[in-house]
Amino acid sequence: MNLWVYTFRRLLYVIPVLLGVCLIIYLLFNVVAGDPTHILLGKHATAKQMAELRHELGLDRHWFMQYLDLVKSAFTFDFGRSWSTKQLISSMISEGAIPSLTLTVPGFFISTICAVSLSLLVSFYRGGLFDKFTILICISLMSIPSLAYILFGQYFFAYKLGMFEISGYDFGFPHFIPYIQLPVLIWITLTIGPDLRFYRTVVLDEVYQDYVRTARAKGLGEKLILFKHVLKNAMIPIVTYVVIQIPFLILGALLIESFFGIPGLGGITLNAINSSDFPVIRAMTILSAVAYIIFGVITDILYTVVDPRVRLN
Amino acid sequence: MENVQSNSFATTEIKELKSKSLWRHAFETLLRDKTAVVSLFTVGVYALIALLTAFGFLAADWAAEVGPSYQSPSTEFLFGTDIFGRSVVAKTLKGTQVAMSIGLSTAVLSAVIGVFLGSIAGYYGGKIDEIIVWFYNTFSSIPSIMLLVAITFILGKGLVAVYLALGLTSWVGLCRLIRGEVIRHKDREYVHAASAIGGGDFRKLFKHILPNVLHIVIINFSLQFQVAIKAEVILSYLGLGVQGQPSWGTMIDDAKLELARGVWWQLGAATFAMFGVVLTLNLLGDALRDALDPKLKGK
Numbered sequence: 001m002n003l004w005v006y007t008f009r010r011l012l013y014v015i016p017v018l019l020g021v022c023l024i025i026y027l028l029f030n031v032v033a034g035d036p037t038h039i040l041l042g043k044h045a046t047a048k049q050m051a052e053l054r055h056e057l058g059l060d061r062h063w064f065m066q067y068l069d070l071v072k073s074a075f076t077f078d079f080g081r082s083w084s085t086k087q088l089i090s091s092m093i094s095e096g097a098i099p100s101l102t103l104t105v106p107g108f109f110i111s112t113i114c115a116v117s118l119s120l121l122v123s124f125y126r127g128g129l130f131d132k133f134t135i136l137i138c139i140s141l142m143s144i145p146s147l148a149y150i151l152f153g154q155y156f157f158a159y160k161l162g163m164f165e166i167s168g169y170d171f172g173f174p175h176f177i178p179y180i181q182l183p184v185l186i187w188i189t190l191t192i193g194p195d196l197r198f199y200r201t202v203v204l205d206e207v208y209q210d211y212v213r214t215a216r217a218k219g220l221g222e223k224l225i226l227f228k229h230v231l232k233n234a235m236i237p238i239v240t241y242v243v244i245q246i247p248f249l250i251l252g253a254l255l256i257e258s259f260f261g262i263p264g265l266g267g268i269t270l271n272a273i274n275s276s277d278f279p280v281i282r283a284m285t286i287l288s289a290v291a292y293i294i295f296g297v298i299t300d301i302l303y304t305v306v307d308p309r310v311r312l313n
Numbered sequence: 314m315e316n317v318q319s320n321s322f323a324t325t326e327i328k329e330l331k332s333k334s335l336w337r338h339a340f341e342t343l344l345r346d347k348t349a350v351v352s353l354f355t356v357g358v359y360a361l362i363a364l365l366t367a368f369g370f371l372a373a374d375w376a377a378e379v380g381p382s383y384q385s386p387s388t389e390f391l392f393g394t395d396i397f398g399r400s401v402v403a404k405t406l407k408g409t410q411v412a413m414s415i416g417l418s419t420a421v422l423s424a425v426i427g428v429f430l431g432s433i434a435g436y437y438g439g440k441i442d443e444i445i446v447w448f449y450n451t452f453s454s455i456p457s458i459m460l461l462v463a464i465t466f467i468l469g470k471g472l473v474a475v476y477l478a479l480g481l482t483s484w485v486g487l488c489r490l491i492r493g494e495v496i497r498h499k500d501r502e503y504v505h506a507a508s509a510i511g512g513g514d515f516r517k518l519f520k521h522i523l524p525n526v527l528h529i530v531i532i533n534f535s536l537q538f539q540v541a542i543k544a545e546v547i548l549s550y551l552g553l554g555v556q557g558q559p560s561w562g563t564m565i566d567d568a569k570l571e572l573a574r575g576v577w578w579q580l581g582a583a584t585f586a587m588f589g590v591v592l593t594l595n596l597l598g599d600a601l602r603d604a605l606d607p608k609l610k611g612k
Contacts, residue, residue: 020451028463139599143539143591145546147565148584155572254458255550259569273462273551281459289454 006304010297021289022070029282030059030066039276040083070282074290079283084275089283092268099169100252100264103180107187108249112242115192119199120226123207135197142193146186150259153186167261183256202237206230236307243299247291251284339528342604349600355593362406363413372406375399375559383576393578395567404559405582411560412542412590415475419541420534422480427487428523428530434488435495436518445492453485458547465553472555475548479541487533494526528605532598539594542587561587 036057037050054060058069073079079089122131158164164182206212207230215225252266261267265284272280343349365371376399384394392401434445452460460482468474498504499522507521542561548554549562561583568580 016447017450017454020447021454024451024455032463032467139595140588140592143588143595144584145543145562145565145587147546147550148580151565151568151572151580155577159573251456255547270551281462285455285459288456288459292454292456 003301003304007301010300014293014297017293018074018290019071021286021293022067022074025282025285025289026067026070029278030063033278035059036278039278070286073283074286077287079286080279082272082277082280084272084277084280089280092280093265093283093287096252096263096265096268097250098171098264099176099262100250100257100266102176103183103187103256103262103264104249104252106180107184107191108245110184111188111191111195114188115195115199116238118196119203120231122196122200123203123230124222124226126204126207135200138193138196140193141189142197146190146255149186149189150255153182154259158182167259169260169262179260179262183253183260183262186256187253198241199234199238202234202241203230206233209233236303239306240299240303243302244295247288247295250291251288339604343600346600346603348596349604352593352597352600355589356597359409359590359593360413363410366407366410367414372403375403375407379403383571383574385576386578392582393576395579396571401564401579401582404564404579405561405586408559408561408564408583409586409590411472411555411558412545412587414472415479415545416538416542416590416594418476419479419483420537422476423484423487423537424530424534426481426484427533428491430484431488431491432495432518432523432526435492436499436514436522438496442492445488449485449488457482461544461548462551462553465548470553470556474553475545475555478548478553479544483537483540487530487537490529490533491526494529495522498522498525528601531605532601535594535598535601539591539598542591542594546587 035050035054036059037045037053040053041049051060058066077090077093079093081088082092085092118134122134125131154166158166165179167179169179170176207226211229211233212225215229216222220229250265251269252262252264254266254270256262257264257267258270268280269284271277272284343353362371366373378398379400380390380394380398382394382396382398384390384398386393390400390402392405395401395404430445430449434442461478464478464481465474468477495518499517504517504521507517512521545554545560545562546565547562549560549566554560554562554566564579564583565587568577571577571579
């Protein structure tokens with residue numbers, strides 16, 4: 001099959017998934033969650049007030065029209081206004097994306113580079129003490145809940161030792177740097193364990209392949225085999241793993257952002273959950289689902305481009 | 314608990330088989346692995362603590378005031394006291410019950426849903442497969458934190474809501490794996506042989522194919538167990554966690570107000586307890602993979 005035909009078919013498959021996502025979101029917010037007028041007007045609202053508000057929010061229309069609105073918003077990114085701050089949600093998102101990215105991109109970058117190089121090093125000494133020790137540290141890092149890292153880091157390093165800012169954020173380069181140092185460190189601590197473990201499995205999968213044996217048989221050194229042959233072949237799963245994480249970078253980190261007062265998308269989402277701000281929660285859910293689906297398509301296409309062995313069927 | 318299971322499993326196998334089966338081989342590999350033995354033992358200890366606290370033999374008086382508020386750790390109070398002067402040790406022990414029950418229920422629920430949907434999708438293929446694949450693709454596109462919040466919103470707060478919310482959101486990975494494996498297996502000769510002697514779909518799927526993919530379920534079980542224990546902390550932070558009894562999640566969450574006053578022992582005790590069981594389950598998951606995955610045999 002031609003690559004273009006494959007891309008087209010893969011994009012067509014996005015439609016039923018997107019419709020399904022909207023259906024689940026519709027069911028959750030409009031059917032299951034009940035009448036939002038109670039939340040907005042409080043317990044002592046009159047029936048007339050509630051009916052007016054329902055009309056204003058468009059809740060009295062046919063259910064199918066409300067569902068269509070939801071589907072439309074997935075394409076236009078017009079999500080209406082927040083209930084608690086009355087801001088336009090689309091502008092909240094575009095403002096919040098930048099602080100989120102200043103936190104997640106450096107963290108992601110450093111963590112990925114460290115994890116990939118460490119995975120090669122660990123594979124070089126596979127089965128040895130260094131390998132086992134590194135894996136044990138990875139698993140240990142993964143066994144502590146993220147909230148504990150945040151609380152401890154903020155209390156001990158920022159408050160007690162005064163090494164970092166306790167919380168806050170400043171827009172513009174380089175003003176934000178002091179505020180993101182500790183959050184980025186915590187991000188790396190949280191992600192390096194699972195990353196390194198994944199990359200190690202990827203590299204070890206390659207190390208036992210026949211071409212490695214051939215390379216060794218013709219007298220190449222271990223280092224050359226590892227960095228030239230193995231790394232090249234391991235790039236396919238590595239790139240896939242990297243690309244699929246990108247949408248989560250835009251969405252930021254829920255807990256880290258809310259604890260360190262970074263006005264990013266993660267913090268916005270958490271505040272919306274705490275204040276039952278339905279339009280914002282709904283918008284963030286749609287946004288992350290759309291990002292996840294699009295990057296899924298990109299990963300699949302990249303996979304077929306990078307690896308000629310993958311047959312397009 | 315899992316200790317007992319695997320032991321009884323082994324003895325029945327000795328009676329039935331003289332040659333080394335895959336399971337017997339796996340079990341022997343597991344016993345040779347020191348980390349695996351220690352992990353199994355540790356999980357057993359945690360399970361025992363959970364059972365003892367559940368039946369009131371241990372930490373039954375966790376709610377009693379044993380000393381002044383926020384007493385720091387000393388020989389009298391090993392891990393200090395909380396705001397109401399309750400012993401942090403007793404609360405941590407009682408929290409084991411909540412953590413282990415959350416882990417178990419989530420792992421069981423996700424295994425049941427994942428195996429059921431994955432195996433029928435893989436086995437029947439066609440329209441059924443398409444619908445199930447569409448469903449889990451859709452489901453996994455929505456961030457699990459939103460689904461968690463939504464489910465606890467529907468079911469109200471409490472332990473049962475936490476069980477269901479974590480279980481209902483964690484089956485997709487297993488479902489995918491099982492579907493793939495069943496597709497690989499369904500055209501193998503042993504399955505054709507089973508249909509030649511008159512085995513129906515149900516028999517072929519559950520009696521013949523499923524035992525061959527069971528190792529995935531077991532590995533996934535141990536991983537899902539610890540993921541759920543960690544996820545309880547996030548739910549507690551969102552105010553959707555366990556109510557009315559101590560849990561490690563709520564103890565860690567309490568620390569966001571306590572730390573400013575220098576009270577670190579609740580956070581310390583709960584994190585330490587959680588670290589122990591999550592680390593153990595992670596190591597056990599790795600050891601199980603080494604022992605059970607036929608692809609890794611001989612490496």
